[in-house]
Amino acid sequence: MFFLAFVTLLVAVASLIWYAHHKQMNYFKTQGFLHEKPHWLFGNCSGIGTSKHFLHIYKEYYEKFKHKAPVVGFYLFFKASVFVMDLDLINQILIKDFHNFSSRGFYFNEEKDPLSAHLFSLEGERWKKLRSKMTQAFTSGKMKIMFSSVQDISNQYVKALTKALDDSSVVDIKDWNLRYMTDVIGSLILGIDCQSLADPEAEFRLLMTKLFLNKKITNPIDGFIMGYPNISKKFNVRITPREIEDFIVQAISQTLSYRKKYGVKCKDFLSILMNLKDENCLDENGNETPSFTDIQIAAQAHLFFFAGYESSSSAMTFALFELSQHPHIQEKLRQEINSVMKAHGEELSYEVMNKMTLLSMVLKGSILEF
Structure with missing residues (x-):
């Protein structure tokens, strides 16, 4: 029975x-x-x-x-x-x-996977308050502040690539662009010198290669997390590899501590986040938002590193490829750059670069419309 x-x-x-x-x-x-x-x-x-x-x-x-x-x-x-x-x-x-x-449905777990709780994944009032604070970091004035740092690394890129071309007539330009972006974003966002242009086997460069370039298909667990974020959160699933979290949190923590102790001022994104950490600001309803914690700063830095690493290097690579296929446009672009630089005393700046209209078209992908 x-x-x-x-x-x-x-x-x-x-x-x-x-x-x-x-x-x-x-x-x-x-x-x-x-x-x-x-x-x-x-x-x-x-x-x-x-x-x-x-x-x-x-x-x-x-x-x-x-x-x-x-x-x-x-x-x-x-x-x-x-x-x-x-x-x-x-x-x-x-x-x-x-x-x-406003709720995008992405997974985050601030307690067990703190780097996942960034601007892209948070929801509701927490997202609004964070967005209100982060908006201050993306004004044109802030972009100008960081321009000189990007220019310094760009000069290093030109020297390193020129040396590589002296040794060989063939280079992997996508790899060079990835190394360049590693150094740019590592410097501006993590506040560290990643040394990727000087050494392709540098520690952070290898971590990025493992995370981005070696992942050709989606792991089934990643798919489950994307489809069922609330269930995943109950099981404390991690989306950030532990070694990436350890590297970024340690780098941010050490850099913040050093700069605060010795009063170091740098022209980078991390300094802007440090300033926001020490200030309260008002949200859309006039309420004060709390200061950043070091972990929250690390989470935002993590987001912007990942947002800019592969996308920017790919955009550069595709632009260079299109220019190689259309030498007449490449020559016109060279003439524009030389002309604008000459008119401004051979001094490149944020304002001078914005006067290069054809360069803007190339970077926006409208090269063939010219």
């Missing part, structure tokens, strides 16, 4: 689970949304962990539906999501209706 009751209960539970799963995976069908039939386990994310990165999946999905509907259904594993295709609708969501969509 007990066995029969147990089997009946088991069948009932299994039936309920199957029904809930079936209903969930048919949500877009019942709602009349255009979508691709989902895999019973991976949804529309088949290939995760075996052959594809999330970027591959998103690109393929976009290419398949981009001219068919402004919004299509997308299953992030079992989670029903929407894939927005229309630029006007994206603008509506992100700007005009932002008050309804």
